[in-house]
Amino acid sequence: MSSTVESPVTAVDRTAEAEQHPGRVAGEPVGFKRKARAYWELTKPRVIELLLVTTLPTMIFAQRGFPDVFVMLSTLVGGAMAAGASGAFNCYIDRDIDRVMKRTERRPLVTGEVSPREALVFSWVLTVLSLVILTVGANWLAGLLGAAAIFFYVVVYSLILKRRTEQNIVWGGIAGCFPVLIAWAAVRETIEWPAIILFVVIFLWTPPHYWPLSMKYKRDYQAADVPMLGATASAHHVSNQVVLYAWATVACSLLLVPLGWAGIVYTVVAVGVGGWFVWESHVLQRQATRSDFEDRKAMKVFHLSISYLTLLFIALAVDPFVGAPLMTFSG
Known part of the structure; x- marks a missing residue:
């Protein structure tokens, strides 16, 4: 007959696991608020903030004044979603190394609050929405540049350069340069x-x-x-x-x-x-x-x-x- 009493050692192990990786312990539900926050963290919001800091001023500078409100909002929202999609793809790709780095061990794919499949679907949804918003709200050139930015961050940096060369951030960092081109293209329809x-x-x-x-x-x-x-x-x-x-x-x-x-x-x-x-x-x-x-x-x-x-x-x-x-x- 199997015992229904959990041993003290197992109980301690489960407690430690719960404290270090909430959401990974089997049977523990992840509530809506925590799930939503986990998806938000997948987008790397601090990176998005920095990208928006370069986007809006560039639009104003290109317009020599305040640009059309609809174009401005479309560019900011679409650009933020493109950056969020890139960040989410990066979290999916780097989930193995994030697990061994103290700086990243709390990311949602490491804690188990978001599954790899959920992260991948979320990344693709954000990608499609971002490109639609940039193309329809601004113009085709802004949308094309948005796609290029995602490609550089996900493929060139995350998949090709990051684990192969110490110059990874130099060339992979090109992705972070695209917001100014997107902003300029949104306002002036050219580069x-x-x-x-x-x-x-x-x-x-x-x-x-x-x-x-x-x-x-x-x-x-x-x-x-x-x-x-x-x-x-x-x-x-x-x-x-x-x-x-x-x-x-x-x-x-x-x-x-x-x-x-x-x-x-x-x-x-x-x-x-x-x-x-x-x-x-x-x-x-x-x-x-x-x-x-x-x-x-x-x-x-x-x-x-x-x-x-x-x-x-x-x-x-x-x-x-x-x-x-x-x-x-x-x-």
Whole structure:
């Protein structure tokens, strides 16, 4: 006759499992609120916020004022859904390495709050909806660029580059550059040089933004066998790369001035916050040569990089309303 009394050891194991991975314990129901929150977390909302920070100001800058409300909302909603679809696909693809990384061990596919099948269906639904909204609400070019963004993040970065090369974030980061092209295309129905400059700014900004984070969590990436530069190279080498990319980012951001698009607000802010970004990158470089260097110090540059990009694009949005471009626009 089998016993119906659970042993103390089994009870402890089940309690620990429930605390570490709510939703994975057999028989435990996942309520609607927790399920909805799990789907929300699949989309990586913090990444979406940063992408929207670049989208709306670019639309205002391209329009030289406020764009059509319907086009603006369609672009923001469609763009956010495209980014969410990319994030959900990435969670599905990386669910094995997320399980061994402390930074990602609470993601819904690891805890079991969302099954792999549910995540995959959710990702495809978001993809289709996002492209329909971008195409119908804005134009076909915006929709096409949205599809390209999803392709780059899911296929080029997540499936091909991430686990194969320490340059993964450099080329895979192209996906995060597409929102400015989508925004520009939504307003002007074409791609022009200012949009390309903004695209390159974000492309150059991505490594000095993400590599300091990979320095902080290098043991996570080493445990997951993911060759992020911060996990495979010395702190001194990584900090040198951060400095080079920071300088390139700031220099590229100033190209809008000779192009005849940037006014006094954007120019002053780009120089000011750019100088701040470069200075702190050099501080990190000096600290990285010390024997007592701690990886957490790199997080200052990580957080600063977010402030830099946010302030730069806020200035981009304000610029059209304050004075004229410093140089005559000939486009």
